Amino acid sequence: MKRSIEELISYLKERELRPSYQRLKILGYLLENRNHPTADEIYESLHSEIPTLSKSTVYNSLNVFVQARLVKQLTIEDSDTRYDIVTQDHGHFKCELCGRIYNFKINIDGSDTPDLKGFNIKDRNVNFTGTCPSCLKGKEIRGR
Amino acid sequence: MKRSIEELISYLKERELRPSYQRLKILGYLLENRNHPTADEIYESLHSEIPTLSKSTVYNSLNVFVQARLVKQLTIEDSDTRYDIVTQDHGHFKCELCGRIYNFKINIDGSDTPDLKGFNIKDRNVNFTGTCPSCLKGKEIRGR
DNA sequence: TATAAAATAAGAATGGTTCTTATTTTAAAC
DNA sequence: GTTTAAAATAAGAACCATTCTTATTTTATA
Numbered sequence: 001m002k003r004s005i006e007e008l009i010s011y012l013k014e015r016e017l018r019p020s021y022q023r024l025k026i027l028g029y030l031l032e033n034r035n036h037p038t039a040d041e042i043y044e045s046l047h048s049e050i051p052t053l054s055k056s057t058v059y060n061s062l063n064v065f066v067q068a069r070l071v072k073q074l075t076i077e078d079s080d081t082r083y084d085i086v087t088q089d090h091g092h093f094k095c096e097l098c099g100r101i102y103n104f105k106i107n108i109d110g111s112d113t114p115d116l117k118g119f120n121i122k123d124r125n126v127n128f129t130g131t132c133p134s135c136l137k138g139k140e141i142r143g144r
Numbered sequence: 145m146k147r148s149i150e151e152l153i154s155y156l157k158e159r160e161l162r163p164s165y166q167r168l169k170i171l172g173y174l175l176e177n178r179n180h181p182t183a184d185e186i187y188e189s190l191h192s193e194i195p196t197l198s199k200s201t202v203y204n205s206l207n208v209f210v211q212a213r214l215v216k217q218l219t220i221e222d223s224d225t226r227y228d229i230v231t232q233d234h235g236h237f238k239c240e241l242c243g244r245i246y247n248f249k250i251n252i253d254g255s256d257t258p259d260l261k262g263f264n265i266k267d268r269n270v271n272f273t274g275t276c277p278s279c280l281k282g283k284e285i286r287g288r
Numbered sequence: 289t290a291t292a293a294a295a296t297a298a299g300a301a302t303g304g305t306t307c308t309t310a311t312t313t314t315a316a317a318c
Numbered sequence: 319g320t321t322t323a324a325a326a327t328a329a330g331a332a333c334c335a336t337t338c339t340t341a342t343t344t345t346a347t348a
Contacts, residue, residue, distance in 0.1 A: 018293095018294065018295070018344090018345060018346080019345090020294090020295060020296075020344070020345075021344090022295080022296070023295085038335095039335080039336080040335080052296085052297065052298095053296090053297085054296060054297045054298060054299090055297095055298090055335095055336090056296075056297070056298075056299090056336090056337080056338085057295080057296055057297070059335090059336060059337075060295080060296080060337095061295090061296095063337095073221075073222075075219040075221070075222070075223065076269075077217075077219070077267075078217075078219070078225070079219065079223035079225055079304080079305085079335075081222070081223060081335085081336090091254075091257075091259075093254075093260060093263060093265070096266070102259070102260075102263075103259070104254075104257050104259035104260050105257065105258075105259055106252070106257075108250070108252055108270065110235075110248075110272055113235075113248050113249065113250075114249070115235075115246070115247070115248035115249055116237060116246075116248050116272070118277035118280070119237060119246075119272075119274055119275070119276055119277060119280075120274045120275040120280055121237070121272050121273075121274040122240070122272075122273055122274035122275070123221075123272060123273045123274065124270075124271075124272050125220075125269070125270070125271040125272070126252065126268075126269070126270050126271075127268075127269040127270075127271070128254055128260070128263075128265050128266075128267060128268050128269070129265075129266055129267045130263060130264045130265040130266035130267065131263070131264040131266070132263055133262035133263060136262070136263075136264055162313090162314060162315080162324095162325065162326070163314090164313070164314075164325090164326060164327075165313090166326080166327070167326090182304090183304080183305080184303095184304080196327085196328065196329095197327090197328085198327060198328040198329060198330090199304095199305090199328095199329090199330095200305090200306080200307085200327075200328070200329075200330090201326075201327055201328070203304090203305060203306075204306095204326080204327080205326090205327095207306095223304075223335075223336080225304085225305090
């Protein structure tokens, strides 16, 4: 269900970020599209709605959101930077066939990892790649 | 201890990769420098030794090594692509102050993760960022 | 309403990586 | 050792994701 504008404004004001129209749209997009979009996907989608939207604005806004810990930036493979509105630690699985990204629950915070004794952990990323059940099923059916 | 040329040649031949001089040097570099270097770091280092070495060759060789699963490509944050000769699953911790990358042992293969039931997992990456003990110590001493 | 600070627009610039093509190197066959 | 085909390299152009620059617009405060 779509968030109200007031909710989105709150999101930003709580973090002392000015709620410009563009920022609200970008934030709204991330809340409605939890498929870890790239900056380009966000831009392409909103650009049709806001013809004057600048790609610089999208990048700038995303960077500001990441800085404010409102959004999480993730790179699962290559230099494929994506954004996630769910900032609590969780894993990401990327299917190499269809490219879809699945979230999964993780139980790893590193505090009990001997190798990391004395380290101050700020961010945790768990990223897997492989083949999802849908694509595995497709392969089997095609007899590959 | 430096690996013999014969060992390096074996590494490549086992995977049906032609052991050109440049490839042997790049592979040797990764074995001797297990600090997850970037392509540029590898290039800059070897370039003084092989003045005609091309950056394309470094990228090409690294990509071929990754393809052959001889080397692992990792991206801990941003679009900071690095290479690791240790291909067994393990975690990486990157210090945001000094930039150093630490390896740590992980106990996560996903086979017991309910959310990933039916998935075929090919690669696992666990990446943390934060502050390492050395930098934390430095901060304390400076009274920050 | 006025004003200062922040954000945006638009495109230039940057830099990491890939592409292109001529040349060189490798390896197999003889 | 020579020949030859295939693979790899060199060198720089090209690409593209992202950042930078600066004039203009928007936001928020007084």
